[in-house]
Amino acid sequence: MATRSNSPQRIVIIGATSGIAEHCARQWAQQGASHLTLVARNADKLALIAQDLRVRNPALHIHCQTGNFTDPAAIQQLVDNIASEGCPDIVLIAHGTLPDQTLCQQNLAINADALMINGMSPVLFAEAFVTHMVAAGQGTLAVIGSVAGDRGRKSNYVYGAAKGLVTRYVQGLQHRLAGSPVKVVLVKPGPTDTAMTAHLKHQGAKLASVEDVANSIVQGIQAGKPTVYAPAKWALIMMIIRHLPRFVFNRMDI
């Protein structure tokens, strides 16, 4: 990172109302960030989050913004506007939804929306920000993928495919920017206890606490790791799942 101080100063979060993003923002606020730009679709929810962060760090400048997340021209415009205020030290791209797999199979419009918001949209944001960061010669871009992107599974391959797109795209960016001062971090959270996974909880799934996941992400970004599994145990679990031979994998109900 090009900034001299230990804590990042200028931070941008896309999808700032996501549970994981909100908790990352809290940690950065407490660490003494100076500028925080929060972008989301829901202005009311964004206002609640900004209020909270102001109490946590009254010196923090918070800028809230809503935007269109699916139109390439709007994304370009939004990112250009943000970058014109000063190139960010950290950009976290965190938006997404967890679609119902069965509905995606029955309705191609829902399927297309899910692929757009979880796959296309984050990579367009990433590309737009990287352009500015390369020009400024500094910054860390972190994109939230998912363990679901590591191998297609019948229970959520639409979401998994979109996150798989994010994985490949970020890999490509990392390759392109190897040796440059701009760092690109891919975050792969396991199932986390947030509003997005409320229905999984009903089914009795064991979910990681959002504070712990945010903590791993903030530390991973600080360290500039290329890939951050959050919590870390998912690195091992997904390595096994990726390498299971098909005759075993196909018998699993996952």
Added chain:
Amino acid sequence: MKVSSWGRLSQDKHHVISLSDRHQAARQIQQSNPGICFGNGRSYGDVCLNPGGTLWQTSTLNRFIHFDEQTGRLRCEAGVLLRDIQRTLVPRGWMLPVTPGTQLITVGGAIANDVHGKNHHVLGSFGDHVLSFRLLKTDGTVLECEPQSDLFKATIGGMGLTGILLDADLQLRPVKGPWLSTDTVPYHSLDAFFDLADQSEHDWEHTVSWIDCLSGSQARGIFLRANHADATPAGAKTPGHKQLNMPITPPISLVNRLSLRPFNELYYRLQARKAGAGFAHYEPFSYPLDALQNWNRMYGPRGFYQYQCVVPTADAKPAIAALLDSIRHAGAGSFLAVLKTFGDRLAPGLLSFPMPGATLALDFPNQGARTLKLFNTLDSIVRECGGRLYVAKDARMPADMFAAGYPNLPEFLKHRDPGISSAMSRRLFGS
């Protein structure tokens, strides 16, 4: 999903709805009556449970709203943990006036149980520092309540039965830092304990004592007292936030007949060596068990009860002696045993637990009928002197004992929300 409270006495299925923010809550509770709020699950018994029914999980309602650095007035959502308030605001010179022995509880839970701390004789209970709150009724209306109102008094200590707390205004108190100057005094009789409590009331803000539950009426224990320090003591090192964890539940309770006596002996000796003046950071002093995650697992798969009673000042000495003799006779209890006196103050809630007198709190590994039989004996001592049990800890008191201990009950019942019900409300009030 299966939900337990802190005592781990049951794990029944509940339909859990996470309340995502204070604007959405009214919509989110619509299809789900009747339910009860569940915060951080730190109450010991069934006050936060509703087997087969709905739980409104409030731990996600955890945002700050406003803080006034001049007056120390904080507005926050009801699911904010006391720990988050303290860690955010102690460095800025403000602290919650009253906290219990754990700060891993929500503001909503602290209000609904009107929790108290080691400084009751000076600052009362949590409800004494609540300036206002917003209460969502299950019919969808939202009421702003202030201390003069009857609904406010019913909600303080009201077990979550009057509505769903959305957010609250709290008055914090200024502090010069996180440090306490402490004094540790071993004592060897109940008379000595009560003398220490009397003498300490004027000069010490925090008073509490650990008591060896096997020592009977010839009690021995460790009396702890503390005041907020004006400066950082020399050599003071701020503790980190590292937590140990109890990763698994052992097949039997680690606290049992064999372990209890040596545990108590060891604990007494270790603490007695610290006798005299010292200093402590507020976290390890006030919330020692918060450093060990899942400590409740040490009581094994059957879980544990906590028995906490208060007995009025007039009969406090003989009643505490009788309670301790019964516990010693049964050879039961735990090394987690606390004896302290409450101040002579009017409680803010209709069903607040504190009353002028002495309170004894003690864990008991669940040994089924044997444990319950002992509780019946303890109940009769508490009843006879006009004492009461603490609902935040209770999983088994008979309904008539509750009614006898809480004379404001008929007044309270007028303020119940018909769309709210818990295992405890059904046990104590039949609905």
